Amino acid sequence: MRVVIAVGGNAMTAADGSARPADQQAAIETAVEPVAELISAGHQVVLTHGNGPQVGNLLVKNELAAAVVPPVPLDWCGAQTQATVGLLMLNALDRALAARGSKVRTATVVSRTEVAADDPGFAAPSKPIGRYLSQAEAAVMAGHGQHWQDRGERGWRRVVASPEPVRCLDAPAVLALLAAGFAVVCSGGGGIPVVADGSPSGYRGVEAVIDKDLTAALLAGTLAADRLVIATDVEHAVLGWGTEHARPLTGIGVGELEALIARGEFTSGSMEPKVLAACRFARRSGKPAAITSLGAIAAALAGTAGTIVHPDRLDPV
Template identity: 90%
Template structure:
C-alpha cells in the first residue's frame, strides 16, 4: 500500500518535552523503527511531521537577537525545520533500513503548501505560538511587524494566522521519488505557507502556520494514498477523554465521526484536528484513515488497532 504517516513534533523530543539536539535525535531513532518495518513489509511510505518544538526554538533565537538582526519570517522557520528534522529522519531511517538488510533509498522534500491570500485567518490572527514575553520584550517584536496579545498574568504571546491548506505544491516531486523506490519525508509542519504572488506560477511565503494533520490529509489525497495514518501518543481517539467513563473508538464510519466532531466531542487543540484530518481523507478519497500510536501503525493498517475511520458505505 501507499501510506502517508503524520508524526507529531512532540514525538521528536524527549519524554519531558526537551528539544535539545540530542533529545530530538534520540527520539527520532525510536520513531523510525515502526516506519522501517512498514518499508520491509513492502509498503510505499511518505512521512510528514510536526515541527512545533523546533520552530519554538527558532522563535526564541529570533527574540533574543531581535535588537541585533531582523527576525526571520515564519516561512523561513518552516523551511529550516523541515530540512533539519528531515536530515535527522533520513539518517535514522537509513540506519534502521540497513539493520534490516534493506537498501537505503530515502529522500526529503522541502515542501510548500498553498493557502489563499484572502483566507479570513489573515485578517484576525489567533493561533498562539512561541513563549510568553514581558510587554517591553513583546514591543520589540511588534516593532518588527509581528502580532502579539496581552494574555494577562502570564505576559504577552505572539499570534499568527492558521489558514486552510489548499494545495501541496510539491506533491509531483514526491510521486517521482515514490516511483523510483524512495521513502519520502515531506510537508513537515503543515508545509511552508505560501500564496500565489500574481506572476505566472509564482508564490511568496507568508507569516502563518498550517495545521500539520490537515495538510497530511490533503497530501495523502493528492498522492492517491491507500491509507492515511495519524500517529500520536495514544492508540485511539477517545470519547469522554479525561472523564470517569472514557470510550476508545475503534471502527467508525466517517459520517458518524463527523457528527461527533461537530458536537465538540474532541478537543480543538489536540485530538480535534486529527479527527478532522482523518474524516477529510476518508470522505475525499473513499479510503480508510487511522488514528493510533506509532507502535500500533502496522496493526492499524491491518485494521486491528487504533481508531479506523471508514468511508461511508454505499
C-alpha cells in the same frame, strides 16, 4: 500499499518535552523504527511530521537577537525545520533500514503548501505560538511587524494566522521519488505556507502556521495514498477524554465521526484536527484513515488497532 504517516512534533522530543539536539535525535531514532518495519515489508511510505518544538527554538533565538538582527519569518522557520528534521529522519531511517537488510533509499523534499491569500485567518490572527514575553519584550517584536496579544498574568504571546491548506505544491516531486523507489519525508509542519503572488506560477511565503494533520490529509489524497495514518501518543481517539465515561473509538464511519466533531466531542488544537483530517481523507478518497500510536501503525493498517475511520458508513447515527 502507499501510506502517508503523519508524526506529531512531540514525538521528536524527549519524554519531558526537552528539545535539545541530542533529545531530538534520540526521539527520532525511536520514532522511525515502526516506519522502517513498514518499508521493509514492501509498503511505499511518505512521512510527514510536526515541527512545533523546533520552530519554538527558532522563535526564542529570534526574540533574543531581535535588537541585533531582524527576526527570521515563519516561512523561513518552516523551511529550516523541515530540512533539519528531514536530515535526522533520513539518517535514522537509513540506519534502521540497513539493519533490516533493506536497500530502499530515502529523500527529503522541502515542501510548500499553498493557502488562500484571502483566508479569513489572515484578517484576525489567533493561533498562539512561542513563549510568553513581558510587554516591553513583546513591543520589540511587534516593532518588526508581528502580532502580539496580552494574555493576562502570564504575559504577552504572539498570534498568527492558521489558514486552510489548499494545495501541496511539491507533490509532483514526491510522486517522482516514489516512482523511483524512495521513501520520502515531506510537508513537515504542515508545509511552508505560501500564497500566489500574481505572477505566472509565482508564490511568496507568508507568516502563518498550517495544521500538519490537515496538510497530511490533503497530501495523502493528492498522492492517491491507500491509507492515511495519524500517529500520536495514544492508541485511539477517545470520547469523554478525562472523564469517568471515557471510551476509545475503534472502527467508526466518517459520517458518525463528523457528527461527533460537530458536537464538540474533541479538544480543539489537540485531537480535533486529527479526527477532522482522518474524516477529510476518508470522505474524499473513499479509503480508510487511522489514528493511533507509533508502535501500533502496522496493526492499524491491518485494521486491528487504533481508531479506524471507514468511508463506507457515511450517515451519522
